[in-house]
Amino acid sequence: SNSVKQTGQITVSEGASVTMNCTYTSTGYPTLFWYVEYPSKPLQLLQRETMENSKNFGGGNIKDKNSPIVKYSVQVSDSAVYYCLLGDCTDKLIFGTGTRLQVFP
Amino acid sequence: NAGVMQNPRHLVRRRGQEARLRCSPMKGHSHVYWYRQLPEEGLKFMVYLQKENIIDESGMPKERFSAEFPKEGPSILRIQQVVRGDSAAYFCATSLGNRGFRPESSGANVLTFGAGSRLTVL
Numbered sequence: 001s002n003s004v005k006q007t008g009q010i011t012v013s014e015g016a017s018v019t020m021n022c023t024y025t026s027t028g029y030p031t032l033f034w035y036v037e038y039p040s041k042p043l044q045l046l047q048r049e050t051m052e053n054s055k056n057f058g059g060g061n062i063k064d065k066n067s068p069i070v071k072y073s074v075q076v077s078d079s080a081v082y083y084c085l086l087g088d089c090t091d092k093l094i095f096g097t098g099t100r101l102q103v104f105p
Numbered sequence: 106n107a108g109v110m111q112n113p114r115h116l117v118r119r120r121g122q123e124a125r126l127r128c129s130p131m132k133g134h135s136h137v138y139w140y141r142q143l144p145e146e147g148l149k150f151m152v153y154l155q156k157e158n159i160i161d162e163s164g165m166p167k168e169r170f171s172a173e174f175p176k177e178g179p180s181i182l183r184i185q186q187v188v189r190g191d192s193a194a195y196f197c198a199t200s201l202g203n204r205g206f207r208p209e210s211s212g213a214n215v216l217t218f219g220a221g222s223r224l225t226v227l
Binding site: 033035040041042043044045048083085093094095096097098 | 108109138140146147148149150196198215216217218219220221
């Protein structure tokens, strides 16, 4: 069955580059969304990755594929929870548990 | 366009009372998703509704929870006889599309989230 896994927490200093992984398993042709949740604000769409714009998709069954998001030279204001969502041909999205990014000055 | 509006933003209830959370979709959106975020946990899917229909309620607890999306008015998530474990943030998200999240759906199925309703049960 479809699933999504994310790293729980990442702590870095300002200026660092951060890679947040999203490892998914899908039986179809998935679409991946990245959303960010800043404190006290609605989730915002960061990135959408579909079969057309990605080299990652070979079609058919996909197991434990990683589709990371990379942020360069992070700032304290980038501290948030980053969610990876997996969508397929059904109407249900599967959420990852989120990666909490903490950036210290 | 005011986006997805949820109210109340904060709701306090005593055990045994009822909680009603409302979600007004973005203009033109007819698909509503409810998610729950428990303390120290990620977002979990609860229910997916289209106008007047429940499409998928596989994430809803079997008892005390119900959801509706009437022809007119907002979607409502209703929790009867609340218990302390119901304390959480409840998020609503809405979208345009009705073809799932296949790539050819283009941007129609991008979700727009509300700011959430935080329920505290005393």
